[in-house]
Amino acid sequence: xxxxxxxxxxxxxxxxxxxxxxxxxxxxxxxxxxxxxxxxxxxxxxxxxxxxxxxxxxxxxxxxxxxxxxxxxxxxxxxxxxxxxxxxxxxxxxxxxxxxxxxxxxxxxxxxxxxxxxxxxxxxxxxxxxxxxxxxxxxxxxxxxxxxxxxxxxxxxxxxxxxxxxxxxxxxxxxxxxxxxxxxxxxxxxxxxxxxxxxxxxxxxxxx
Numbered sequence: 001x002x003x004x005x006x007x008x009x010x011x012x013x014x015x016x017x018x019x020x021x022x023x024x025x026x027x028x029x030x031x032x033x034x035x036x037x038x039x040x041x042x043x044x045x046x047x048x049x050x051x052x053x054x055x056x057x058x059x060x061x062x063x064x065x066x067x068x069x070x071x072x073x074x075x076x077x078x079x080x081x082x083x084x085x086x087x088x089x090x091x092x093x094x095x096x097x098x099x100x101x102x103x104x105x106x107x108x109x110x111x112x113x114x115x116x117x118x119x120x121x122x123x124x125x126x127x128x129x130x131x132x133x134x135x136x137x138x139x140x141x142x143x144x145x146x147x148x149x150x151x152x153x154x155x156x157x158x159x160x161x162x163x164x165x166x167x168x169x170x171x172x173x174x175x176x177x178x179x180x181x182x183x184x185x186x187x188x189x190x191x192x193x194x195x196x197x198x199x200x201x202x203x204x205x206x207x208x
Contacts, residue, residue, distance in 0.1 A: 005048055009038040013046045016055075018105065024054040028158050029105050032133050044132060051132065104154040106147065109139045113168055113206050121169045123206075128159040129192060136198040162190055168206055179203035 012035045021030040021042065033046040034055060043052040106128055117123035126144035128137050146154045147161035164182055167175045180203040187195050199205070 003048070005037060010048060011036040021055040021057055024056045026157065028155050030055045032130075032135065053132070103152075104146075106137055106139055106143050106154065106159065108137045109143070111138060111140050113166075118168055118208060122165055122167050125164045125166050126161070127163065127195075128161045129190070129195070131158055131160060134193045136192075136195060160190065162186060162192075166206065169208055172204065172207065175207055176203045179205075 014034050014036060016031050016034050018029065018031040021034070022028060023030050023044075030044060032044070034042055034044050035047060035052075036042050037048070042055045042057070044055055045052045111126060113123040124141070126139055126141055128139070128144075128147060129135070130137075143154070144161050144163060145151075147156045147159055150156045164179075164186060166182075167178045169175070180201075183196060183199065183203065186192060
């Protein structure tokens with residue numbers, strides 16, 4: 001149960017952009033609604049609740065963001081971690097060395113069907129839902145494979161990756177109902193709240 005804080009001890013309905021905060025528990029990036037308590041600490045969610053997790057300021061974004069968006073669909077972030085220096089016999093593993101690890105944050109990238117996909121009649125769309133939010137992103141197969149494969153270079157811990165088989169050609173009404181049914185099935189199986197809204201219920205997207 002979340003601790004109760006009087007309204008005069010909470011600064012609610014704040015919003016963090018990508019790169020401003022990380023989760024205190026695992027240093028994973030955080031963006032979205034948050035609030036601040038009178039003790040100076042920050043927590044996720046617009047108001048304090050059982051879902052709230054402590055977040056801390058500070059995240060260094062590295063690399064060229066434009067190249068990341070165009071080429072890979074991920075935004076690189078630099079995270080500093082501590083590791084013991086095992087090679088120094090004098091300090092016997094007590095001295096800590098700073099290691100910089102580049103991890104990638106998935107971002108929206110258009111994954112367009114090809115001419116070959118239209119010949120086949122369908123293609124695969126790749127998505128992810130942020131674990132602690134009803135927010136979604138669409139990206140390429142390359143990013144999807146990294147997330148489901150738990151690639152240490154990406155923040156896979158914060159996302160649930162999934163894919164949809166998407167009809168492109170055929171009878172218009174059948175294409176619409178097929179894509180809608182596939183979407184509804186995934187919504188039920190994966191608890192994808194508001195995913196239909198994210199798609200704008202456009203089940204004829206890319207249809208020809």
